[in-house]
Amino acid sequence: MAEYVLGIDQSTQGTKALLFDAAGALICRTDLPHRQIIDDRGWVEHDPMEIYNNTVQTVKNLVEKSGVDKDEIKVLGISNQRETALIWDRETGQPVYNAIVWQCARGAAICDAIEKQGAADMIRSHTGLHLSPYFSAAKIAWVLQNVDGAQEKAERGELCCGTIDSWLIYKLTNGKEFRTDYSNASRTQIFNIRSLQWDEEVCQLFGIPMGCLAEVTDSDGTYGETDFEGFFDHPLKICGVLGDSHGALFGQGCLEKGMIKTTYGTGSSIMMNVGEEPVSSDTVVTSLAWRMGGKVNYVLEGNINYTGAVITWLKDDLQIIQSPAETQDLAEGANPVDTTYLVPAFSGLGAPYWDSSAKAVIYGMSRTTKKAELVRAGLDSIVYQITDVIKAMEKDSGIPIAELRVDGGPTKNTYLMQFQSDIAGIPVQVPSAEELSGIGAAYTAGISAGIYDIHTIFSGIERKKFEPKMENEVREIRYSGWKEAVQKILTK
Incomplete structure (x- = not known):
């Protein structure tokens, strides 16, 4: 039997499904756009369920377009838009709010308040990143502060706070796995790049309970299995996850x-x-x-x-x-x-x-x-x-x-x-x-x-x-x- 590798590239504008042969050549691609939800303040959001549904559909379209035997597709890798952040209910898998896109600066006031506490240099030292609403932490904090009951649920461990990779992994594995890779974790502004763990001190500054964060996993580690809602007869192992720029660095x-x-x-x-x-x-x-x-x-x-x-x-x-x-x-x-x-x-x-x-x-x-x-x-x-x-x-x-x-x-x-x-x-x-x-x-x-x-x-x-x-x-x-x-x- 031939062996194929499936790639998903979930980007800012849309989702691509990519099929590679045993020599690493790209043999087929399908993609679907998703809505850019932008209001008069310039705030930018995506619908997480639309992104997930498009991910499943692009894979179905890819298999149909390529004509390959589904059983010959062996493994899945995922790349994703990075700092975009969202929160969902751990039990139901339903988002509590739209994903806040990396371009959106609505967390500026949160960063300003933290800077006034004199914590910017510490955050830079621990995370490697300038204190900025560009990164995921301020976006997660904004949702926790502005969605009724979100902070309390988060404190009880009832919510998952994550990035697009962890959202897709959670949904594709039917809630069995809540994981992110090291490249994505390092762009959240709450991950210590030296101790290689979520940073408790920085999380407290943003008001993000550490119990709501994903398990950080090697980029080539195991992230569970998915059958794409029953589309595949045998589940695919997910064992490659990278933020999009990191994926390009590796791909180069x-x-x-x-x-x-x-x-x-x-x-x-x-x-x-x-x-x-x-x-x-x-x-x-x-x-x-x-x-x-x-x-x-x-x-x-x-x-x-x-x-x-x-x-x-x-x-x-x-x-x-x-x-x-x-x-x-x-x-x-x-x-x-x-x-x-x-x-x-x-x-x-x-x-x-x-x-x-x-x-x-x-x-x-x-x-x-x-x-x-x-x-x-x-x-x-x-x-x-x-x-x-x-x-x-x-x-x-x-x-x-x-x-x-x-x-x-x-x-x-x-x-x-x-x-x-x-x-x-x-x-x-x-x-x-x-x-x-x-x-x-x-x-x-x-x-x-x-x-x-x-x-x-x-x-x-x-x-x-x-x-x-x-x-x-x-x-x-x-x-x-x-x-x-x-x-x-x-x-x-």
């Missing part, structure tokens, strides 16, 4: 200290494997890459709010392009001596500046600046922001970076990839495979189940390589112009 084969990847999405996650000991940084955050085979790897991570979203802004808001595909020809045809810079601080600047009050600016225009030059400035801003984070990571870790592995839709733009290599001054590797988050989780499950060999499975991913071509003097002039533009908008 960044298994060694010093290897780094960037995902070009709406925003960007730049993540560097720093090995088996945590590295402290003032400019980026420290998290766990994963724990596999009982061994932990740590990462430095920088998140940027506006990378691919800059292209969307050019298309939907400025309406100066009809499709993202136009940006390459426009950028390549722009006046090479134009000095226009776009600093896309539409919601402040993230790593490495951490200035939430900064405002976006177009800087350095001349009378000859036209559409092509503005579009090129938009693409270039993606590269400059990512380079800022790469340089910060290299400085803080003391680890020289030899190459950058990249994924996401914008990586199809060869101008963007060449400019990234030129400005960062390192080779850029673009894989032939897409769906790197799902690949990472599926490969983790396949390796855990003995279907894949960790030493050979990544060799099937071909890569296109971009080498730096820009002269050092030109690079320095272009990059210093960017730094000058950024300095104009910083408020601290």
